[in-house]
Amino acid sequence: MRILFIQPAVGHKPGGATYPKTWIMEPLALAVLSALTPRRVERLFMDDRLGEVDYAADADVVAMPVECYTAARSYEIAARFRAKGARIVLGGFHVKLNEAEAAANADAVILGDAETTWPQVVNDLEAGRLASRYVGCGGVFCPMPDRSLYAGRDYGRLNLVETSRGCSFNCEFCSVTKFFGRRYTPRPLDEVMTEVRSLEKDIVFFVDDNLAMDVERLKDLCRRMIPMHMHWVGQLSIHSAKDDELLALMERSGCAGVLIGFESLDAATLSDMGKRVNSSNSDYAAAIENLRRHHLSIYATFVFGYDHDTAETFERTFEFAMESRFFFAAFNHLVPFPGTDVHARFVREGRMLHDRWWLDPNVRFGDVVFRPKNFTPEGLAETCRRYRLRFYSTRSVFRRAMDVRANTHGLLKAAIFFASNFTQEREVMRRHGLPFGGDP
Numbered sequence: 001m002r003i004l005f006i007q008p009a010v011g012h013k014p015g016g017a018t019y020p021k022t023w024i025m026e027p028l029a030l031a032v033l034s035a036l037t038p039r040r041v042e043r044l045f046m047d048d049r050l051g052e053v054d055y056a057a058d059a060d061v062v063a064m065p066v067e068c069y070t071a072a073r074s075y076e077i078a079a080r081f082r083a084k085g086a087r088i089v090l091g092g093f094h095v096k097l098n099e100a101e102a103a104a105n106a107d108a109v110i111l112g113d114a115e116t117t118w119p120q121v122v123n124d125l126e127a128g129r130l131a132s133r134y135v136g137c138g139g140v141f142c143p144m145p146d147r148s149l150y151a152g153r154d155y156g157r158l159n160l161v162e163t164s165r166g167c168s169f170n171c172e173f174c175s176v177t178k179f180f181g182r183r184y185t186p187r188p189l190d191e192v193m194t195e196v197r198s199l200e201k202d203i204v205f206f207v208d209d210n211l212a213m214d215v216e217r218l219k220d221l222c223r224r225m226i227p228m229h230m231h232w233v234g235q236l237s238i239h240s241a242k243d244d245e246l247l248a249l250m251e252r253s254g255c256a257g258v259l260i261g262f263e264s265l266d267a268a269t270l271s272d273m274g275k276r277v278n279s280s281n282s283d284y285a286a287a288i289e290n291l292r293r294h295h296l297s298i299y300a301t302f303v304f305g306y307d308h309d310t311a312e313t314f315e316r317t318f319e320f321a322m323e324s325r326f327f328f329a330a331f332n333h334l335v336p337f338p339g340t341d342v343h344a345r346f347v348r349e350g351r352m353l354h355d356r357w358w359l360d361p362n363v364r365f366g367d368v369v370f371r372p373k374n375f376t377p378e379g380l381a382e383t384c385r386r387y388r389l390r391f392y393s394t395r396s397v398f399r400r401a402m403d404v405r406a407n408t409h410g411l412l413k414a415a416i417f418f419a420s421n422f423t424q425e426r427e428v429m430r431r432h433g434l435p436f437g438g439d440p
């Protein structure tokens with residue numbers, strides 16, 4: 001049996017435009033699937049983001065991870081291979097949260113993790129008795145993802161590693177708690193470190209939804225990372241920035257920077273978002289100062305389009321982002337992902353502009369798909385785009401570079417700061433208007 005693993009893109013702009021480079025990282029879910037596949041099965045791998053889908057390939061089975069933004073493209077690829085007789089197996093966030101839709105485009109859907117489902121799927125495929133749905137029960141991590149899958153492809157300097165899954169907060173716009181339930185599953189740190197020791201690259205992206213869900217465990221991870229002399233980045237919530245022992249350990253263990261969802265400066269908006277962890281840790285300035293003291297760069301993300309947001313909210317947030325000298329900042333508009341509470345609310349309130357916007361050929365990446373209160377949808381989308389470009393303008397990059405402690409501390413960090421910030425303007429334009437689906 002021959003299985004073809006495909007990492008789908010969001011879509012492709014016509015005319016051979018380059019896919020957003022910062023979105024192209026190792027597809028970890030596929031390395032997990034590959035590791036769980038018995039060696040007797042032949043494995044092929046293509047990454048659509050690198051323009052690699054070859055519809056002439058001979059495969060018995062095509063397996064793809066599906067996110068909301070990649071759903072249209074995944075279904076398009078599935079249909080082409082299905083027409084040739086291949087069996088289609090789909091898994092990932094979007095599949096669990098939109099089972100009926102995914103099932104209509106597949107022979108089997110996997111709801112949840114691969115670790116407790118995929119070995120059975122492969123057995124059933126070989127025996128010719130594939131079921132239409134498999135439900136993962138969670139709690140298990142693949143001990144060693146098969147990174148040989150990535151051979152011959154340049155995925156840049158980061159290795160992606162999981163140390164836990166899920167988050168017990170429940171923000172209104174987030175898919176994570178809908179996928180995992182409000183369940184946080186830590187992975188044994190011995191297993192994490194065995195994987196880290198096996199890596200060929202020296203920068204690790206810990207992809208956990210919230211690395212600081214268990215602060216004592218994160219300290220333990222840091223202690224184990226110190227002798228590795230590697231660099232790492234990760235995402236965590238703001239409450240962790242109060243813990244000086246943690247920040248000192250993060251610095252010593254090679255943490256270069258963290259992504260923090262600040263989301264909003266407005267208490268009423270944080271309350272609407274259900275972002276309680278931020279509401280109860282509202283001294284952002286103190287948190288930022290603590291992180292900078294430990295030379296930790298900050299990638300701050302903000303969400304705009306909630307009912308209290310106005311044009312003034314953007315200006316105030318921009319000024320805050322500049323004063324805080326963030327390494328990166330994301331000016332995102334609210335996206336009602338299907339399955340989330342905000343999507344259900346907007347449907348109830350009659351504010352969605354499209355039914356299944358993620359499959360609508362008239363919608364592009366960057367479009368606002370609901371009716372905001374104080375903006376037109378186009379106005380909100382355009383304002384986000386304007387502020388992204390302003391944040392990555394040359395003037396802004398030099399102003400933010402002046403934060404020597406966090407952004408340009410040491411030659412290597414300074415080089416990374418300038419190189420990555422100066423390419424962001426182009427990245428913003430590459431993402432903007434990207435269609436959902438379409439061959440390169």
Ligand code: B12
Pocket residue numbers: 009010022023024025026027028029032033063064065066067068069070089090091092093094110112113114115118160162166174175176207208209332337338
């Ligand atoms: C790392 C990451 C990224 C990286 C990309 C990494 C890469 N490979 O290129 C970066 C930072 C570039 C990124 C970008 C974006 N991301 Co992102 N990302 C993640 C994150 C944090 C981890 C993903 C990961 O590697 N997990 C580890 C693997 C092992 O887990 P997994 O993918 O869930 O797979 C397991 C199961 O789901 C299942 N499974 C998955 N696929 C399949 C397929 C089959 C056949 C089977 C059997 C099983 C199976 O088995 C796996 C092992 O158990 C997730 C959050 C999360 N918890 O997953 C968000 C997440 C996937 N991203 C999200 C979003 C929105 C984006 C962006 C749109 C953000 C933006 N505005 O720019 C872009 C889109 C990029 C794109 N699609 O091209 C959302 C998707 C929401 C949704 N409903 O679809 C998530 C869920 C975050 C969130 N809080 O909502 N992202």
Ligand code: SF4
Pocket residue numbers: 167168169170171174175176177209210237261277
């Ligand atoms: S803290 Fe982050 S990962 Fe957790 S629910 Fe909120 S947005 Fe999602």
